[in-house]
Amino acid sequence: MNEPTRPRGIGAAARVTALASSVMDLHVRIALQEMDREKRRLISGGVFLAMGGVLMLFALLAIEIVLAILMKNSLNWEFELILMSIALVNIALAGVSLRVGGYLAKGPYLPETLEGISKTTKAVLGK
Numbered sequence: 001m002n003e004p005t006r007p008r009g010i011g012a013a014a015r016v017t018a019l020a021s022s023v024m025d026l027h028v029r030i031a032l033q034e035m036d037r038e039k040r041r042l043i044s045g046g047v048f049l050a051m052g053g054v055l056m057l058f059a060l061l062a063i064e065i066v067l068a069i070l071m072k073n074s075l076n077w078e079f080e081l082i083l084m085s086i087a088l089v090n091i092a093l094a095g096v097s098l099r100v101g102g103y104l105a106k107g108p109y110l111p112e113t114l115e116g117i118s119k120t121t122k123a124v125l126g127k
Helices: 008-075 079-105 111-125
Strands: none
Touching (some): 008 079
């Protein structure tokens, strides 16, 4: 009968809350570690994608040179006409690619993402 008059449920609730808080802290620590690992993976993936893109650009340039030589030999076109036709095909393909890429990149972004993109753009452009 000398026990305090507080209800028994509050002590149990405090223990459950402390346990949930501890579990959440553990999950946050694990998530931060995974994020560091994923960041390294994404950066290295971006480096390899950029390298592949540059090599693909060189391959495209070589194919266009070979195509121009073949067009010159087989069709007897002037180099100006050959270069103009290749440039028009490149512009058309670039326009389609930009249109599709713009459509795919459109979407809702988190404010943190937009802020990060803004900071990166300012750092790259030097503003």
